Amino acid sequence: MTQLSQDAIGVTRTPMDLPEFGTHRARPRVFHRASAGAAMTTARWVRRYRFGLLAMDTALVFAGILGTQLMLHPEVFTGRMLRPEQMAQALVVFAVWMALLALFRSRDRQILGVGSEEYKAVVNAGAAAIGATAVLFLAFQADSSRGYVFAGIPVATGALLVERWIARRWLTWHRKDGYFLSKVVVLGSHEDVEYVVARIAKKSGAVFKVVAAVVEDADVTGRLRVDDASIPVFSQVQNIPAVVARYGADAVIVAGQLAAGSSFIRELGWELEKSSTQLVVASSLTNVAGPRIRFRPVEGLPLMHVDLPNFTGSRHVLKRTMDIVLATLALLVLTIPMALIALLITRDSPGPALFRQVRVGRNGTSFTMLKFRSMVQTAEQDLAALREQNEGAGVLFKLKNDPRVTRIGGLLRRTSLDELPQIINVLRGDMSLVGPRPPLPSEVAAYHGHTHRRLFIKPGITGLWQVNGRSDLDWEESVRLDLYYVENWSLLGDLMIMWQTVKVMLNKNGAY
Template identity: 40%
Template sequence: MSNQVGSPRRRPTLWSGRRTQGLYRAGEESPPPVAGWEPRYRRSVIVSDVLSILTAVCLVGSLVGAWTGMAGAKVVVLGAVTAGVVLCSLAMNRAWNLVVLGQGAEEFRRLGRGLFLADVGLGLAGLAFSISTMRPWVFLVVPAMALLAFPARYGLRKLLHRARIEGRCLLPVLAAGSPSTVTDLITRTRKNPHIGWRVDAVCTADGRGNRAGELDGVPVVGELDKLADHVRRGGYRIVAITGDPYWTPKRLQQLAWTLEGSGAEMVVAPPLMEVAGPRLHMTGVFGMPLLRVSAPTFTGGRRVVKDIFDRVSSALLLLFLAPLLLIVSLAIAVDSRGPVFYRQRRVGKDGQEFTIIKFRTMVRNADQLLAGLTEQNEGSGLLFKMRRDPRITRVGGLLRRYSIDELPQLFNVLGGSMSLVGPRPPLPEETARYGPDVRRRLLVKPGVTGLWQVSGRSDLSWDEAVRLDLRYVEDWSLALDAVILWKTFRAVLSGQGAY
């Protein structure tokens, strides 16, 4: 079969005019197929971090020096030491590894860990050498670095994601497995282009696809036993191995050996598709590579940190948002008759019921009118949703669009019945019809926001909303919470999926 069939489609890139390595003649060794934009994007991230660190040192460090009366030379020395320690810590924590840049929470987790360990190191050094002037650098300068570095990283990521959605800065992928699992992978990559994968070719056990020799529009270039040859000739960046009886441990090991030196990254999709993040651990036992799946963490130190963060943050937000809450309350009272707040029984952690508090967005007798609208339900599963619900008031429509009606739930967070981030708080009648798998949503506190909020809100199907909630329960981490909170602001401002 001609090599041209499986060649990566060439597209302009964002950070470089150099293209991904393409086809090579049979028998030739291809150089590592690293896309030209990858090292340039990594350099952009490094420059962004360095600028954030230097800006914090220059601006906040100067203020610290003026506030403490520190000599200019000492400010320069402490600033240089602080910047050097932070940069070394980021490098040691692999915060600039290409594998984590541009996707997932791991990039921000490594950045945060690097800054935190540098801060701890500086603090211990100050105590060990009795440097009292180190305290402002630990408590002011390094946190200022974080306030600059995280938004800068996020801005670069958004530029990269936008380029990928436009068809640029994508990594050519050769998928190998059964037609069903490969088709599922193709669907996922097209649905989530921001991940950066573009399946350009497929290998199957028999080397066949449909009548046109394709799978979901992607050409089938050969059989699984010839996979390594196609990788070397095609210059693919990623080799994605999906489920197929052909793949035995011996064949996967042999393929890994054969691909050494090709520069292609071999990725094997485990059968546990919905388990990821901190729960997966690769270990070796008796010379066998084993994928360990640890139990979800519902207690412990991280949960205590989350609870403290929830309560402190909700208290501060309520104080900061007090004027807005007052204005909204007055607008609701003027717009329609009825109470300002809407109270409803919901189900929380471990199935315990609590009263959720929201701004009223519907007419006073909205619950009695629901029976006459059931035939117009646009929601799926156990949820009732209407894009143009006649029960919603004029002010209520605006509050719902920007999720302002959810703000009183901060009182629930302050009281401990809810969290800032978590699954959607269900109604008692919903939970009464839950199956055993869906009931796992109740293992953690429900949240004011969550994966469902930043992934489409009311536009999501019931099955998709459940899948996202279960994924959060299974793979929760502090870094994931931080990413969800950050994305919530964008989702709220856009108003997408809110009605």
């Protein structure tokens, strides 16, 4: 929770302390680690980081092409040189692929280290490189295109994804210590500022560090408290450039609609140009992801188009195909471990190894969900006596120390291994690998407002709810995450959620 403190801890700043537009002098913007004296401007570290990615991309693309040539022409191991046309083919593929990585903006500052767009750009560049190589080699009747199309480029694209993942882990690790964060000032109404600051603070490995806030609907100075952070708050929006200069901010985030109007935002952008400070506008469409938003200028009027969410169609066919393939592979790999778990459950407490429960799926249809039994056999009958001790959010029933949980059941819940039999539900078509949390009929009966939109797609074994806190989330946040997923899911996003699920299973937070 956030709280605006009226006692200005430190020095209380008034409009007299902060000059208005055009009267300030910008200072260099620096970042530093609390325990280190070294400092680096944001522009400088971004250049270094992008250059490092460029160097690694170049090395991996070159290695992929070199490996393809060695595979196609093993005679080079005997000392024979490649023919000039073979070397020319390799150079063409290298140049085209590197150009496509740049064309798809895979090293763009706006996508580095956050979200899935960076990975999408790498994959799209690889796919385009495969297509371009096939077309070029076909046009020139080259016989080595298959090596690039079916081996070299796909394998090297996978290596590029691993490289980006390692680079992101390195970046996130340093950001936790204060490095490589963009300092920002948040501007807007008190309510909107609190919301944006809280969202930035909550995001692990966030790109931004809020250094100050300016509220336009209250003539106060003080501090905004978010978790352990204390952020200075100013009034008078005309003082934004001076606040930026005082704190060395790299960007100003406009949170929501300003009472000062759109002309003020335009003039603020002009003023921020003088100090090379970015202007970021937070959309009020808080549940709409970037891929659904398109901008189309009409005679100087920037129009934002929001695509309708798709609940049917080819994308869902691809999602179902991925579910079947991955669930089948998972079942083949996990059959023996699941059999061992079932044996442990039956030896630990009386009753069957599997627990069957009616859940509500897509479009409100009911299905029987399978789980490994983690409670005593009389758990459903014992529930009524525990209702008053409920610690769950909203309509959910949860107890951190539920007396019905068995010894082996506690371990299964903490590691989420009790969910493994739901792979069978995926193969049956009741569920997906990734999706909203499957609700009970009693939960659905208590839905109100737009919560029922969670039922527009199949529920999942895992999802945003599981990788963002699980049972530790409040009801509103759980609903928000599910609705966000329903309207904005993607295949690449599903793969990222699956990967994050593995880390969550080891973390155990929110699992009880």
